[in-house]
Amino acid sequence: xxxxxxxxxxxxxxxxxxxxxxxxxxxxxxxxxxxxxxxxxxxxxxxxxxxxxxxxxxxxxxxxxxxxxxxxxxxxxxxxxxxxxxxxxxxxxxxxxxxxxxxxxxxxxxxxxxxxxxxxxxxxxxxxxxxxxxxxxxxxxxxxxxxxxxxxxxxxxxxxxxxxxxxxxxxxxxxxxxxxxxxxxxxxxxxxxxxxxxxxxxxxxxxxxxxxxxxxxxxxxxxxxxxxxxxxxxxxxxxxxxxxxxxxxxxxx
Numbered sequence: 001x002x003x004x005x006x007x008x009x010x011x012x013x014x015x016x017x018x019x020x021x022x023x024x025x026x027x028x029x030x031x032x033x034x035x036x037x038x039x040x041x042x043x044x045x046x047x048x049x050x051x052x053x054x055x056x057x058x059x060x061x062x063x064x065x066x067x068x069x070x071x072x073x074x075x076x077x078x079x080x081x082x083x084x085x086x087x088x089x090x091x092x093x094x095x096x097x098x099x100x101x102x103x104x105x106x107x108x109x110x111x112x113x114x115x116x117x118x119x120x121x122x123x124x125x126x127x128x129x130x131x132x133x134x135x136x137x138x139x140x141x142x143x144x145x146x147x148x149x150x151x152x153x154x155x156x157x158x159x160x161x162x163x164x165x166x167x168x169x170x171x172x173x174x175x176x177x178x179x180x181x182x183x184x185x186x187x188x189x190x191x192x193x194x195x196x197x198x199x200x201x202x203x204x205x206x207x208x209x210x211x212x213x214x215x216x217x218x219x220x221x222x223x224x225x226x227x228x229x230x231x232x233x234x235x236x237x238x239x240x241x242x243x244x245x246x247x248x249x250x251x252x253x
Contacts, residue, residue, distance in 0.1 A: 003039075006031060008076070010039055010056075014049050019057035078208045078232035081253040083107045085230045086170055086206050090116060094167040097196055098125055100151030100189075101172030103206045112136060119164070121157065121192065123150035139164075146186070153188040161195040169200030171226075173207035175214040178242035181223050183216040190218035202227050205248075209234030212243075223248055 006029045013028055014020050020028075025036045044051040050059050083106035090096055092115045098104050100122035108125035111118055112132055119139035120126050129138045142156030171193055175183040182205070184190040197203055197220070205226045212235045226248045231240070233252055244250050 001029060001031070004076075006035075007039060007043060010036070011043060011048055014056055014058050019052070019055060021055035025055070078234065078253075079103045079106050082206050082208065082230050082232060083110055085251055085253045086204055087111060087114075089204060089228065089230075090114075090168055092116065095119075095165075097121070097161075097164075097166040097169040097200050099170060099172045099193065099196060100125070100149065103208065104170055104172050107170055107206060119160070119166070121152045121196075123152070146188070151189060151192075153186075153192050157192055158195050161192070161199045164199060166200040168202045168204060169196045170204050170206055171196055173205055173211045174218075175216040176205065176207055176211055176223060176226075176229070176243070177213050177215060177239060178223050178246045180215040180219075182220040182225065184218040184220055185216045187218045190220050193220045197221060197225050205229045208232050209236070212236055212239040222246075 009029050010025055013025065022033050022036050026033045029036070040049070040051055040056045043049050044056065049056045079102060082103055086107050087110040090111070095117045096111065098108055098118055098120040105122065105124050105128065108118070108120055108128045112129055113136055115135040117137040117139060118129055119141055120129060121141060123145050126140060129136065132138055141152055141160035143152030143160070144154040144156070145152055173182060174185045182193065184193055203226050205228070207229065209232050212231060223243055224247045228249045228251060229243060230251045230253065235252060240250050240252065
């Protein structure tokens with residue numbers, strides 16, 4: 001088992017149960033307790049979990065957004081399939097606005113080297129695109145990064161968005177449903193998403209199935225604002241049908 005796979009199993013187990021002992025995680029992953037202790041130290045340093053005597057526990061309170069470092073370990077294959085489909089929807093020569101989040105980061109990796117102009121709204125995606133091949137044009141917005149998340153927010157980000165217009169915006173989802181619309185965990189993030197939607201001719205949402213039918217507390221707008229949703233096969237069928245009926249083209253990969 002690779003380190004990444006073992007880390008994924010560890011964070012998933014602790015997320016589901018709230019805590020776990022070193023011996024429990026060693027049995028789950030078929031690794032030595034010494035290896036598990038090193039893994040827990042690494043994940044604690046990333047802000048994914050909290051080390052406690054004999055094991056670790058989750059840092060999440062109910063309703064809080066999972067940390068970026070934790071989300072980066074979740075649904076990796078699905079996010080890469082989604083990113084591949086999103087990238088295929090973007091034509092050469094387009095101007096692209098790229099939201100923050102782990103799925104949008106996968107999109108950034110696929111856009112690097114293509115003949116497109118991209119403005120990413122996270123430090124992680126800016127880093128991916130910061131030394132692009134000559135075919136790719138990078139635009140760097142202003143803004144203040146959210147702690148541990150890297151997402152750019154605030155007046156400078158909003159000013160950058162209001163000054164430009166894009167062919168396509170790729171937006172991430174904290175929650176999405178036909179009934180409750182597009183939602184975010186953070187009010188500043190919701191404000192940025194509203195500005196993203198205003199700044200682009202076409203809005204493509206990229207979200208794995210766990211986000212569909214889920215509602216976060218900060219409202220962005222109705223689902224009808226989204227021209228296309230790219231999701232994976234774990235998305236609830238009834239929610240997919242409801243979004244399609246509401247006017248959003250849903251692509252499942």
